Amino acid sequence: MKKIVAILAASTTLALSGAAAAQAPVAAPVAAAAAAPAALDPAALKAARELFDSMNYRQSMQEMMRQMSQSAMQSMRPMMEAATSQDKRLSEAQRKQMLDKIDAKMPQLNQMMMESMGDPALVDELLAQAIPIYARNFTVDELHQLAAFYATPVGKKMMAVMPKLASESMASSQQLMAQRMQPMMARLLTILQD
Numbered sequence: 001m002k003k004i005v006a007i008l009a010a011s012t013t014l015a016l017s018g019a020a021a022a023q024a025p026v027a028a029p030v031a032a033a034a035a036a037p038a039a040l041d042p043a044a045l046k047a048a049r050e051l052f053d054s055m056n057y058r059q060s061m062q063e064m065m066r067q068m069s070q071s072a073m074q075s076m077r078p079m080m081e082a083a084t085s086q087d088k089r090l091s092e093a094q095r096k097q098m099l100d101k102i103d104a105k106m107p108q109l110n111q112m113m114m115e116s117m118g119d120p121a122l123v124d125e126l127l128a129q130a131i132p133i134y135a136r137n138f139t140v141d142e143l144h145q146l147a148a149f150y151a152t153p154v155g156k157k158m159m160a161v162m163p164k165l166a167s168e169s170m171a172s173s174q175q176l177m178a179q180r181m182q183p184m185m186a187r188l189l190t191i192l193q194d
Helices: 004-016 017-035 042-054 057-086 094-115 122-137 140-151 151-193
Strands: none
Touching: 004 094, 004 151, 042 057, 042 140, 057 094, 057 122, 140 151
């Protein structure tokens, strides 16, 4: 059972790697910002908040998180199947038993992921991190220009299709990552067998 839990945890991490990649442009500045806090212009913070409002950021992020959760869950079973099939020490019966146990836990894991990724507080936390980043990297005028762009038809379209773009990008990234991660998962299974 410990092996299954470890495999599920590793698979969840790998499945969400697309989510992390989608957030990578934000993650690096967050780390840099945490290292060197500086006083921010209140007008820039206000303009950044207005920008996120004009982007309908809250709704877009909630939809993006929902789609990313679904995509991650859909890719998890194939990743686990590939990982177990590469472990030559497992018999066919052991592989089937392991996959059956994973399948039995999938609804619970899916529920846990949907609750975690669908938590409205997550969007609040993302906004709390993103607003200072934008305020630090754009002038008040630039933030107003960005907000004006998102008020245009093409800006609105960009925000409307952003969750779909992120979901499709995540799915294609996960396929690529699954191919590259299969050898690592096989090694992980080897370590877990010892």
